[in-house]
Amino acid sequence: MTDPTPTRTLAELADGIRVAMLTLAGPAGLEARPLTVQQVQGDVVWFLVGDGADWLGAVDGPAHLSFVDDRTWVSATGRASVVQDPATIEELGDPVSGAWFEEGQCPLALRFDVDHGDWWTAPNAAKVAIGLVKAKVTGSEPDIGERGEVA
Secondary structure, three states, X not given: OXXXXXXXXXXXXXXXXXXXXXXXXXXXXXXXXXXXXXXXEOOEEEEEEEOXXXXXXXXXXXXXXXXXXOOEEEEEEEEEEEEOOHXXXXXXXXXXXXXXXXXXXXXXXXXXXXXXXXXXXXXOHHHHHHHHHHHHHHOOOOOOOEEEEEO
16 A cells, blocks of 8 residues: 655755754743755755854754745755855855854854655645635645645
């Protein structure tokens, strides 16, 4: 028997989405922050962060990552870690990323390894509205998008 849950790769789902929300456990509970995506390689997402960020102490451990655009939502659980390898940091760098670091800060690579992820897609708002009206009139289930797991 085949698994009916559709799967898509993280790279495919996150293509074109430049910002992700990283959620970590902090002193007051869960804390989320937006980070610019530098690279997606298989089930690993890379970011650059400044070494002076006050939240870096919470990075080594379980984490949550979410991507959103106007038609796609991705939620992933995994582990975050800081990588200080100069070659990795240089490979991830680009002309724009350096602008985010305060004077005197050095970039560090933040690695997020996905353990599990789910995704949802929906057509544009007009198509969703039409689908909801059609479902109401016909008594059928609305076709308002797809859901699956990150492969």
